[in-house]
Amino acid sequence: MADKSEFETIAVVHLDAVYRAAVALCGRQEDARDLVQATYLKALERFDSFRPGTNCRAWLMRILRNTWIDEIRHRKVAGPAVPLAEELVPDPPHAQEAVWSDADDILNNFGDQDVIRALRELPEQLRVTLFLVDVEQFSQEEVAEITDVAVGTVKSRTSRARAMLKQRLLAHARDLGFMRRQL
Amino acid sequence: MTHLNDEQLELIVQGQAPPPHVVGCEHCQARLAESRAVRSRLQSAFSSIRADAGLAASVRQLVDDRPARPAPAQHPREWRAGRRLVRSLWPAMAAAAVLVIAIPLGLYLAEPKPAAAAELYELHQHALSPETDLYVHADPQELATQLEQKLGFRPAVPQLGAGMSLRGCCVVHFRNKPVGSYVVDTDRGVISVVVLTEKTDALDLGEEFGYGDRVYRATSFAECNMVAVELDGFTYCAIGEVSNEFLADLLSRLVPSEPR
Numbered sequence: 001m002a003d004k005s006e007f008e009t010i011a012v013v014h015l016d017a018v019y020r021a022a023v024a025l026c027g028r029q030e031d032a033r034d035l036v037q038a039t040y041l042k043a044l045e046r047f048d049s050f051r052p053g054t055n056c057r058a059w060l061m062r063i064l065r066n067t068w069i070d071e072i073r074h075r076k077v078a079g080p081a082v083p084l085a086e087e088l089v090p091d092p093p094h095a096q097e098a099v100w101s102d103a104d105d106i107l108n109n110f111g112d113q114d115v116i117r118a119l120r121e122l123p124e125q126l127r128v129t130l131f132l133v134d135v136e137q138f139s140q141e142e143v144a145e146i147t148d149v150a151v152g153t154v155k156s157r158t159s160r161a162r163a164m165l166k167q168r169l170l171a172h173a174r175d176l177g178f179m180r181r182q183l
Numbered sequence: 184m185t186h187l188n189d190e191q192l193e194l195i196v197q198g199q200a201p202p203p204h205v206v207g208c209e210h211c212q213a214r215l216a217e218s219r220a221v222r223s224r225l226q227s228a229f230s231s232i233r234a235d236a237g238l239a240a241s242v243r244q245l246v247d248d249r250p251a252r253p254a255p256a257q258h259p260r261e262w263r264a265g266r267r268l269v270r271s272l273w274p275a276m277a278a279a280a281v282l283v284i285a286i287p288l289g290l291y292l293a294e295p296k297p298a299a300a301a302e303l304y305e306l307h308q309h310a311l312s313p314e315t316d317l318y319v320h321a322d323p324q325e326l327a328t329q330l331e332q333k334l335g336f337r338p339a340v341p342q343l344g345a346g347m348s349l350r351g352c353c354v355v356h357f358r359n360k361p362v363g364s365y366v367v368d369t370d371r372g373v374i375s376v377v378v379l380t381e382k383t384d385a386l387d388l389g390e391e392f393g394y395g396d397r398v399y400r401a402t403s404f405a406e407c408n409m410v411a412v413e414l415d416g417f418t419y420c421a422i423g424e425v426s427n428e429f430l431a432d433l434l435s436r437l438v439p440s441e442p443r
Contacts, residue, residue: 107221134225162193166221
């Protein structure tokens with residue numbers, strides 16, 4: 001196994017980023033903590049295969065995503081671990097495609113948790129892509145490598161994810177009375 | 184004048200300079216501002232999220248609890264004498280080793296990577312995707328039956344143990360033909376065992392090596408190793424981010440499926 005202090009220096013320093021990604025994927029704090037620990041355990045086991053000088057944060061994100069996919073599969077086999085009502089978030093009504101004239105004002109009405117919740121309502125592939133591009137600010141090439149898809153797919157997923165997130169926030173803004181409903 | 188398409192818009196949001204059209208187009212400016220606002224709000228929402236001290240401590244504990252690399256075993260006395268001889272011949276052996284490794288390595292690197300390995304890697308990634316529907320059953324024979332119905336032959340099944348379990352199976356396409364794939368959970372990660380009708384020679388899967396009483400072929404692509412073996416006229420290729428020995432060990436436990 002690789003040197004522990006080297007692992008600490010290279011990999012554990014990205015703990016905050018890994019935790020943020022886990023929150024984006026899981027939502028629930030307990031699940032996110034479990035996912036972070038499982039990710040670091042796998043990373044430690046595979047640290048010999050990490051190439052020094054390459055992007056360790058991207059390497060950890062890839063392990064995290066694969067660990068999460070494994071978890072989803074286990075849940076599919078074992079059945080949902082949480083009540084369905086908590087897992088399934090109903091689609092907000094489709095918003096009319098319109099440009100927000102006061103996007104900043106509207107967005108600032110939301111709390112951080114509201115924004116994160118809206119992101120979590122997106123399909124997994126779109127959610128991960130938008131999180132990696134916008135929050136972690138990976139390049140599209142890096143995101144393509146992390147998520148095992150072509151760069152073109154990252155571009156289209158980012159675009160779709162942003163449009164979908166906007167729709168969800170718009171719907172929530174109307175529900176909460178931040179915006180007048182457009183008919 | 185044409186407005187920005189989604190892809191152009193994304194590139195600008197991520198830092199590319201906007202084309203001149205944007206300067207005079209209120210619609211594109213508004214879309215751009217809106218996308219930037221969403222991106223900025225997403226960043227600020229996550230900026231307060233940090234791993235707390237408890238999580239940091241538990242991750243460091245994980246690292247500390249992992250056993251260090253085992254110390255080399257103490258060799259018997261006669262081995263030590265042999266090692267002294269080896270040490271004295273070391274420079275000559277090192278030079279010979281460089282030649283033995285460098286020449287085939289140069290030839291290997293000069294050759295293009297076989298396409299089969301890339302395609303098998305994709306099949307493994309496909310099996311890992313949450314979108315892929317696996318046929319799931321606790322009984323491996325039921326999985327073999329499922330593959331038989333789709334493929335027209337009944338493949339061998341991996342006899343598992345040592346913490347391994349069969350997650351399921353699926354039908355995928357290799358060289359435009361349907362092939363079967365078992366998905367195996369192990370304590371080192373997920374392994375796909377793809378069942379192919381091609382012989383290992385036709386797959387160009389690297390050099391042969393012996394493991395147990397069978398002959399295997401091994402190659403790699405991206406971060407995955409691949410080991411293949413022929414059994415009863417079919418080729419079984421195990422793929423995963425584990426060592427060749429681990430894959431060969433899994434394949435060595437393939438047993439003919441019970442006829443139904």
